[in-house]
Amino acid sequence: MPQFWMEDFAPQMLWLVISFVALYLLMARVALPRVADVLESRSDRIADDLDQAEQLKQQAETVIAEYEAALAEARAEAQATLAQHAAEAAAAAEQRNAEVAERLAAEANAAAERIAAAKNEALAELRGVAAELAQAAAERLIDAEVPSATVEQAVDAAMREAG
Amino acid sequence: MTTERHIDHDSPMHQFVIGRLSDWQIGGLDISFSKAAAFMIAAVIVVTLFLTLTTSRRAMVPGRWQSVAELWYEFIANMIKETIGTEGRKYFPFVFTIFSFIVICNLVGMLPYSYTVTSHIAVTITLALAVFILVTVIGLTRHGLHFLSFFVPKGVPAVMLLLVVPIEVLSYFMRPISHSVRLFANMTAGHTMLKVFGGFVVQMGIFGVLPFALIVALTGLEIAIAVLQAYVFTILTCLYLNDAIHLEH
Numbered sequence: 001m002p003q004f005w006m007e008d009f010a011p012q013m014l015w016l017v018i019s020f021v022a023l024y025l026l027m028a029r030v031a032l033p034r035v036a037d038v039l040e041s042r043s044d045r046i047a048d049d050l051d052q053a054e055q056l057k058q059q060a061e062t063v064i065a066e067y068e069a070a071l072a073e074a075r076a077e078a079q080a081t082l083a084q085h086a087a088e089a090a091a092a093a094e095q096r097n098a099e100v101a102e103r104l105a106a107e108a109n110a111a112a113e114r115i116a117a118a119k120n121e122a123l124a125e126l127r128g129v130a131a132e133l134a135q136a137a138a139e140r141l142i143d144a145e146v147p148s149a150t151v152e153q154a155v156d157a158a159m160r161e162a163g
Numbered sequence: 164m165t166t167e168r169h170i171d172h173d174s175p176m177h178q179f180v181i182g183r184l185s186d187w188q189i190g191g192l193d194i195s196f197s198k199a200a201a202f203m204i205a206a207v208i209v210v211t212l213f214l215t216l217t218t219s220r221r222a223m224v225p226g227r228w229q230s231v232a233e234l235w236y237e238f239i240a241n242m243i244k245e246t247i248g249t250e251g252r253k254y255f256p257f258v259f260t261i262f263s264f265i266v267i268c269n270l271v272g273m274l275p276y277s278y279t280v281t282s283h284i285a286v287t288i289t290l291a292l293a294v295f296i297l298v299t300v301i302g303l304t305r306h307g308l309h310f311l312s313f314f315v316p317k318g319v320p321a322v323m324l325l326l327v328v329p330i331e332v333l334s335y336f337m338r339p340i341s342h343s344v345r346l347f348a349n350m351t352a353g354h355t356m357l358k359v360f361g362g363f364v365v366q367m368g369i370f371g372v373l374p375f376a377l378i379v380a381l382t383g384l385e386i387a388i389a390v391l392q393a394y395v396f397t398i399l400t401c402l403y404l405n406d407a408i409h410l411e412h
Contacts, residue, residue: 002179003351005168009285010193012181015200016280016289023207023264028256031214035236038221038229045223 123159130155175358179282179351198278199286206267206280235263239397246401250408257297258404261290262397269350269389273382281392282350284343291343294400302407313410342399349392353385 002008131151138146170177182198214235217228225233239259243251251258265281272279280286302310314331315324360381363374 001176001351002168002170002181003283003285003347007193008181008197008199008283011183011195011197012199012283012285013289014192014194015196015203016286019200019203019207020260020264020290020293022204023210024256024260026207026211027214027260027263031211031218032236032256032259034218035214035232038218038225039233039236041221042223 127152127155127159130159173362175355175362178278178354178358181283182278199280199283202268202271202278202280203264206264206271209267209271210263242398242401246398247405247408251401251404254404258397258400261294261400262393265290265346265396266390266393269393270386272350272354273386273389279350279354281346282354284347287343287347288339290396291339294342294403295339298403298407301404302410305408306410310407310410313406338403342396346392346396349388353381353388357381357385 131148134155135146135148135151138144138151170180183195184198184201185196187194187196213228214232217226217232220226220229222229236259239262240255243255243258247254268280271277272282302313314328314335316327316331319327357378360374360378364371364378367374
């Protein structure tokens with residue numbers, strides 16, 4: 001077998017060492033840094049793209065959040081306006097009710113006063129009639145002239161007794 | 164010596180003659196250039212040109228050839244990461260050179276009329292010894308004399324150590340032998356077999372179709388073996404490096 005021809009060992013080993021060292025240096029200094037560079041720049045690029053996508057996503061989320069906040073604000077404002085108007089309307093209604101109630105009360109009072117006045121007048125008239133009647137009755141029955149003051153006093157007492 | 168060296172041109176072994184192309188001597192050292200040396204240099208050129216030309220465009224989206232270069236790189240990078248871990252990064256160029264040199268020499272050897280550098284024990288033992296010496300130096304510089312504990316497995320009774328330690332030492336020193344013979348024997352056997360069946364094709368005339376079909380199948384197998392043996396040599400290199408770096412036994 002030519003593989004065991006010892007005199008061929010030295011030149012093979014020598015050329016192997018030369019070519020292996022050459023290949024090692026070429027790989028370590030030239031080829032491998034180059035491939036590594038390509039791979040690294042690609043992974044950097046992918047990482048960059050992912051970062052950018054993440055940023056865009058965050059931006060979109062911010063915009064959505066802003067929009068929702070604006071929407072919520074508008075809704076709250078509308079609700080507040082509505083509530084205010086409702087309160088105003090309620091207050092106006094209340095006031096009108098109060099005014100009407102006051103006016104009715106005033107009219108009722110006036111009516112009561114008029115009634116009281118009419119009653120007093122009627123009572124006063126009644127007193128006069130009763131007194132004259134009593135005086136005339138006394139004159140006619142017992143033929144006694146009772147003085148008006150006495151008769152009026154008696155009528156008053158009788159009316160007070162009757163309530 | 165020259166009479167012993169004659170080998171018949173038709174012999175299946177003739178393909179393994181290193182084919183001297185010059186007869187150079189320096190101080191008694193034979194540095195003759197040969198077919199073997201030419202194919203080693205060819206492998207260096209092929210690997211270097213392939214890796215530099217395919218990555219010259221530095222494309223973000225790699226083309227077919229750039230993908231091969233990247234896969235090649237990442238294959239070895241992952242192998243080191245898985246067997247050695249992060250401390251293995253330092254040895255990446257060395258392991259990459261080992262794999263690339265062997266795999267290209269093996270594959271170039273599959274071309275008709277070419278020569279297979281790795282079919283010579285002189286070549287594989289040199290590579291294996293380089294790994295062995297590197298591993299031993301790394302072990303001694305990283306761990307000092309503590310590296311010797313590698314030969315003393317944990318949890319073995321003291322009496323048994325008398326037997327186990329010499330076996331461990333012997334197996335350690337047998338590593339370059341098994342490491343180199345595995346590659347050399349696979350390459351030699353495969354190429355010899357192809358040549359033998361090739362001879363049958365000629366001898367059997369019309370029935371030579373049968374060994375020819377076999378050769379087609381065997382050629383496919385040999386290409387697989389060429390890659391597989393380069394992988395085996397490289398992964399063993401990684402495992403030996405891991406032993407020296409981590410001293411786990």
